[in-house]
Amino acid sequence: MEGGGGLSDEAAAAACKQGDPITTDYMLQQTNLRVKDPARSLDFYTRVLGMTLLQKIDFPSMRFTLYFLGFEKKSDIPADIKERTAWTFSRHATIELTHNWGSESDQSLAYxxxxxxxxxxxxxxxxxxxxxxxxxxxxxxxxxxxxxxxxxxxxxxxxxxxxxxxxxxxxxxxxxxxxxxxxxxxxxxxxxxxxxxxxxxxxxxxxxxxxxxxxxxx
The missing domain is CATH 3.10.180.10 (2,3-Dihydroxybiphenyl 1,2-Dioxygenase, domain 1)
Incomplete structure (x- = not known):
């Protein structure tokens, strides 16, 4: 990368290696974003972007909640909580919003x-x-x-x-x-x-x- 330039096509190809066969069924499942106010974020990702809330998971002892969203039909979400959890984590490219309880009231906090x-x-x-x-x-x-x-x-x-x-x-x-x-x-x-x-x-x-x-x- 002389002169601060990027990789050539050949160098980029050479840098990539064949993954282990075990990775064949791997997928990109989620991207996590920390959010200050979950009500505002849920409104934005559902009303503005058109996503669906797939599952909400609370962790009371650690005082945070996870919200999983994706472009899925509400009618496809399983009613049974265990089935819903397995289904949610089998979706491709979801957004995981993390809300640490009380952050919405912290005037000094900005991510x-x-x-x-x-x-x-x-x-x-x-x-x-x-x-x-x-x-x-x-x-x-x-x-x-x-x-x-x-x-x-x-x-x-x-x-x-x-x-x-x-x-x-x-x-x-x-x-x-x-x-x-x-x-x-x-x-x-x-x-x-x-x-x-x-x-x-x-x-x-x-x-x-x-x-x-x-x-x-x-």
Whole structure:
């Protein structure tokens, strides 16, 4: 990675190794987010994003509650608590919200979303059939936008925030084909160079029409 650049295609492929056969049936089951006020968060993830509350699990001795949400039909949720638990933990790509009791009343508490220093966690992504239509509804519902579909240099996707400030990318799978296809340009030396979205060099993007410097992908 000379000059601070990213891995070449060959280096990226070489860094990947074949997993043990035991991993064949592994899956991404959940992403955990700590939330300050569960009532506000549940309202956002169900009313705004359209998710379903799959299960609520209380831990009284440790004073916290877990809320599992996903894009599932309410009618599919088992009534039996043990069956529901097994079913919930067999769903793909759920969101697990952790509420530490009393945090909603703590005026000094604010969770770090990972997008300011020190940077870490970035965002989750939600695929929708029509980004523009989804964003019109989000706007009507009072969602906080970081980027609207037609703002900035990367058109066709959006970013909103949940009540705790976590970033949520709104995308369409078909649109991503063109957004993630790197443009090819001829250089004076005759070499072919590509510049892909999220390449390591810094570039200027806009959020809420204010210029910001982003490095790597948002």
């Amino acid at each position: 770090h979303n990972g997008n300011t220093m020190p940077k870490g966690f970035g965002h989750i992504g939600i695929s929708v059939p029509d980004v523009q239509a989804a964003c019109r509804v989000f706007e009507e519902q009072g969602a906080t936008f970081l980027k609207k579909p037609q703002s900035g240099k990367i058109k066709g996707l959006a970013f909103i925030q949940d009540p705790d400030g976590y970033w949520i990318e709104i995308l369409n799978s078909n649109k991503m084909v063109s957004l993630m296809s790197p443009p090819v340009t001829d250089t004076p030396g005759g070499n072919i160079q590509t510049t892909a979205v999220g390449e390591p060099q810094k570039k200027t993007e806009t959020l809420n029409d204010k210029p910001v410097i982003v490095k790597n992908s948002v």
